[in-house]
Amino acid sequence: MKLITRNTDYAIRALAYMARKEDELTSATEIVKALKVPKQFLRSIMQKLGRNGFVKSYKGIGGGFKLSKRPSSVYIKDVAEAFQGAFRLNECLLGKSVCPNRKCCALKKKIDSIEKHVVSEMSSITVSDLLKG
Amino acid sequence: MKLITRNTDYAIRALAYMARKEDELTSATEIVKALKVPKQFLRSIMQKLGRNGFVKSYKGIGGGFKLSKRPSSVYIKDVAEAFQGAFRLNECLLGKSVCPNRKCCALKKKIDSIEKHVVSEMSSITVSDLLKG
DNA sequence: ATAAAATGATATCATGTTAGTATCATATTG
C-alpha cells in the first residue's frame, strides 16, 4: 500500500530538478540523464505535467520544460493527485448493500479521519521543501 | 490507493459476525450467506485467519470456526497486516542510488510520519468496536 | 463401513493497475 506511485515519484523529482535551475529550460533528455530513469516513461510524465499546468513546454532544438509556478506553491498533494487521482482511502469498503451500518461504521469513520490527515499532510509540503538536501 | 483491500474487509466482517455469536461455532457456509460474499474466496480468507491465529477451526459435520481471542483484543491493524503485509507507505520512493539525499529528504520524512499515524490509528480500533452498529 | 458436511492445501484463472516502450506527428532552430 504505497502512498505515492512511481510516476508521481519521478514527477516530483523532475519538478525539484527543474526548480534548482530556476527559470532555465530543461529538456527531458537532461532530466533522464540526471535522474537515471527510463526515457519514454519520463517523457510521458513530463507531458502529463504539461497538461496539468505544472510546467510549460517549448518544442524544437533548445526546447524543453520549465516550471509554470513558484516551487513554493506546488503542493506534493496536487502532483500526486494528478497522477493517482484523489486520495480515497475508503475505496474498498463495500457499499451499503453488504454493510448496512456503513454510515455509522466505526472503521469507516476511522479511515475517513486517516484520509483527512493524509491529505492535510501532503498539502503541507511543496516542491521547494525538497530542495534543502 | 485503498487502505484496506477486499480480503481484509471480508475478514474483518467475518470476525465481527462471529464476535456477535459469542462462542458458538460458525461455518463458512453460514458466513457466506450472511455477508453475501463469494464462497471460495471467503473460505480461503477463513483458512488464512486460521493460520494466523485469529480463529480456531473444527472439521466435519457441525464444524466451523470460532474466535481464538476476545474481540476487544483483535486489532484491525493486525488483521490488515495479515492479509496485506505491513503498512509501508514509503514503498515506492526510490532507493539511494537514485535519490542521494534519501535520509534527510523532507518527503520521505513526511510519509514516514503519515505511516506512523496510520499504524497508530489502525491499532486503536478492534473488532469489538465494530459491533455497536 | 460409509455418506455427508465441514475445513486444509493448492493450483489456477480473470481482471485491473502500474510500469515501461514504441511510433509517428508537429514545432522550432540553425
Add this chain to the structure above:
DNA sequence: CAATATGATACTAACATGATATCATTTTAT
C-alpha cells in the same frame, strides 16, 4: 531541410488483487 525538441497515442509486460476449482482429510451420524 536536417536535427532536436515535445504532443499524442497505442501498445506491451509485470504484478497484485479478486475469485474459482479441486482434491485431500477430518468428523459425525446413521
